[in-house]
Amino acid sequence: MNIDYSQEAPAVAGRLTLAEIEELVAKPLDTRPDKKYFIALSISGSALMIGAICLALSFYYGLGLWGNNQPIGWAFDIVNFVFWVGIGHAGTLISAILFLLRQKWRTGIARFAEAMTIFAVMCAGIFPAIHTGRPWLDGYLLPYPNQHSLWVNFTSPLLWDVFAVSTYFTVSLVFWYIGLIPDFATLRDRTSSKIKKTIYSLFSLGWRHSSRHWQHYEKSYMLLAGFATPLVLSVHTIVSFDFAVSILPGWHTTIFPPYFVAGAIFSGFAMVVTVLVFVRKIFDLENIITMDHLEKMNKVILATGMMVGYAYGMEFFIAWYSGVQAEQFVFVNRAFGPYAWAYWIMVSCNVIFPQLFWVKKFRRSIPVMMVVVILVNVGMWFERFVITVTSLHRDFLPSSWAYYTPTLYDFGILIGSFGLFFTLVILFTKSLPVVSISEVKAVAEGAQPSHHGGVVNA
């Protein structure tokens, strides 16, 4: 297939009119959910319940139910946290960084990715909250004048995490809501149901599509994108600091910040592709979330996958180059020790399989894409597992070496977090427009004056 480079690929395929775009996106909100919807919801709901039960038992009996031991004091709790925060990076990346880079293809997927960000950060937030063992006392993490006259430790990366993740959640939510306001107004004006209209009016705040408002609105979007971009980097950077400021070999390495960010984008994009493949099929959005968009996402997956691979290589090389014995031991132990299986799952899923995306045919094939992105999700979960557990399990003293085996409760809570995520995603698809109506309209063919800003060029 030959591409004509002199033409920009259209962001919306099939020459849809503005009304058709709106019709397509709003359809799921106007129709009653079918049987399949409830089946999907009950599956994810059951997973959520499993997690809730395991969590309740963990609260009741204490964290002794988990597999954590000495010296592996951090295990599934932190692994799942980093995994979900990572997933949560794709949304803001797509909505903010691609916005700043003027990538029009982001419009079709931005809303969904942002929603996934918010849900993923919610899932992530569970784990630091529960790993304290007594989550009802987590309020102590806030710096408020308390009866102990103590302040929180501002030099601790764990506290930076509290600030970073809560800021990230708030800003993502605000960003998402700002994007939804015009869509709420559109939905308000097209619905005939009185209840729906009241709800949409409430959330639209009385938006009138006024050009005098659009001007500030676009400016605010720009400013928010400008802040969200360093914010998204800072969040996973700070997560990496949780490990890297320590002196533990395998954790303390200076490449961690950019490496974690690249990994987060990698896993986030993989998760977005996983979900979008279904969404575009089920809701007939193939013209709005086109194969071109998926291909571009797969390219990003390939690129970030190689960045992650670069970091693996760099860590190994510098561990050898450093001449520090403990450092060298940890990396050899990673690749050939008791957890070698986890390490090689990580390497093959994150570095080897994504190489399939060098071939255009594979980038554009739904089955290949599905296999690869699911493997990437698995691989990225294992990456965090490898970093956390293998660095800890062979302590400096051989007398305190141990092997970590997760218990059923650990798995139950992990399943529960997936349940929460997919329950929220499924509810979202039927309650809010999964694609930004106004943004997609704005990039549809013929939606802009024939030469942009005609005044300038006239």
Next chain:
Amino acid sequence: MHNKNLFGVSALFDSPDKIISVAKKTTDAGYKKFDINTPYPVHGMEKAMKLKPSKLGFITLVFGLTGSFIALLFMYWTMSVDYPMIISGKPFFALPAFIPVTFEVTVLLATLATVIGMITFFFKFPENHHPLHDTNYMKQVSKDKFGLVIESADKNFELEKVKEFLQSLNPIAIEEIYYQEKANNSLLEPRFLTLLFAIALVTSGTTYFVLNKLLYMTPFDWMSTQLKLNPQKPSDLFSDGYGMRSPVKGTVAQGFMPYLAKGNPNPNSNDLLENPYLITEENIKLGKSKYLTFCSPCHGNFGDGDSRLRGQFPNPPSLHSKRAQDFKDGMIYHVIVNGQNSMPSYAPYLNHEERWSVVNYIRVLQRAKNASESDIQFAKKENVKNASN
């Protein structure tokens, strides 16, 4: 009661090119209070409408800087002033470690201020009762049409003229938009007040329940019911039912030092210890602080026996008496350890070094009270030296 007033006249168009030229013509015709409504932002509209650049960025800048400043100041105050603590060998004001939180607070404050500022000051939202709502015009521009409204509040507004002007632009439709006046203050509406009251009730109820009830229920109270030994409390673990145990016979506690004169009010001078500490500035400082804490309430700040206890406890004799001056160091030590007359033992409060430092300090006090001429000359010299430094 309700008057129907004209809000303005609207016209609909069907292409982005058209609306841009319409906006230009409307501006050129001298209308100021008009608006263009489009389902999405149309590029170039700002220039066509001659809008001034958005000033939103100023809010962001001001609040962003405020955020950085507040965060840094707060961390400085908590970590270096209010409760300084050495953490992993870092300075109290560990700037590199404060940067992440400063950054996050900056972003949080800047973005929230931008959005809230935009919605409240720039848009004056929420405003669900604007005359344009629920009109056919609004429904069309919400979907796929591009609209122009010229408001009746405009200086040049004359209904017929405006209609004529709009007609000349070749619109798809023209609509007059009316609104009904409403005159009551929505803040005093009973529904709103009830809502406020309900929120207050729920918030206070929840807070009370959580803080005073929930935290004392199982499993939240497991901290206080754990299987452990509590001091001064009985325990089922031991057959005698006592929780606290005495040491096993023959064991010696860590740091224990035998003291032969223990318990003897008139000790043999051979049993008394020799002062092992030199009089150094450091030692005297320690002695001073311990003396002021433990001895001065009865013996007085300078050892004159001027108790601060106002007769609640018998006044001790002066430390400057001949008898006290003639005490050997070991004897003063003995009095501290053993007590004398109504003075109890201070052994539990002062360790070995501290007791001797108090002895040394008492010697300093005694010398100061009975200073010789040479002492005074020396002190004067020292004062001059210190003053000149």
Next chain:
Amino acid sequence: MHQTDFHYTHKELPTGLKKFGSIFLIAGLILAAVAFFVDRERTIFNYLIFYSMLISLGVGSLFLIALEYVSGADWSVPFRRIPEFLSGILPLLFVLVIPLLIFNHDLFHWTHKEAVEQDAILKGKEPYLNITFFIVRVLAFIAVWVIFYLIIGKNSSKQDSSKDQNLTRKNIIYSAIFIPIFAITITFTSIDWLMSLEPHWFSTIFGVYYFAGTVIASLAAVTLIVVSLKERGYYQPWITDDHLYSFGALLFAFVNFWAYIAFSQYLLIWYANLPEETFWFLTRWEGSWSIISILLIFVHFIVPYAVLLSQPAKMNPKKLKFISIWLLFAHLLDIYWLVMPNMAEMKSGYIFSWIDFVFPILGVGFVMLVFSFFGKNKNLIPIGDPKLKRGLNFHL
């Protein structure tokens, strides 16, 4: 689209380029020769800075070209020739590297056999840090860059006449292959030339740190040339604020990126406080070096950040010109800060010397001449590129 009738008329580069280039080059060469006899060690260290700067400009430019192809960007197409001319530095590196290879003994502690024998850590690094492998690596990396430079550059200039879209497709593929190779080569280049100056020290992020600097330097050089040519009327009438804004925004982004990487590296080492890592920063924090370290923070981050923060500043040609010269200097200072504290006599504190100013003069002249040589008979705009029209009509 009323600008589709774009006609390119070939216009020679300003003659001043060659004239001033030659003056600077000759002056620089004479001063360098004097400097060499006055203080050989310092001259060699300065030469290393000059060489690293040229790598930054040459490979960085090639990376910018590859990035344009891979990302499908259109706004930068009309300016692509400028990084193409600049990456003409690459083949010359084969010659330029020779003095460094000859005087490697002055630069690298690990080349001293007797020192390595007594140092268990350096002994452990010998399989990597030895002269033979070092030279092989250095030459192989230059060769790889030159190959990609020749292929991509040739395809691009061939397109001027043939207007063959296939060439764009080919270049996209080559660029995609080049980028991972670039990542690896630039990393090991930075380890070889800069990190191994202090052979006991190590940092995994170092390659990324140097990469951030190279992109800033090459981008600043391209921006500087674009703005200068614009001032002389080369890009009229089609160049818009939006083109300039894109340069400004990218510079701003990479200034932040550099600060992010530099801060991450510093924070992690400062926080963990391991003696095998902190000593490197300590050298740069003791005595008069602390002034240069603080200066670096201001020059490389705070000033450019403040200048480029506002939206109008990013499209203001005067400010762009100022800040791109500033950033070129900042990158020079950055390399200076990496290299110079490793000189034996400078370890305990900064010592001023006029020699430090010789190579910047030489470098300016050299780059001007390279640019005018490669730009001589070529079109200043890739007129056959299918994306050109989109680039010319670019609007945000």
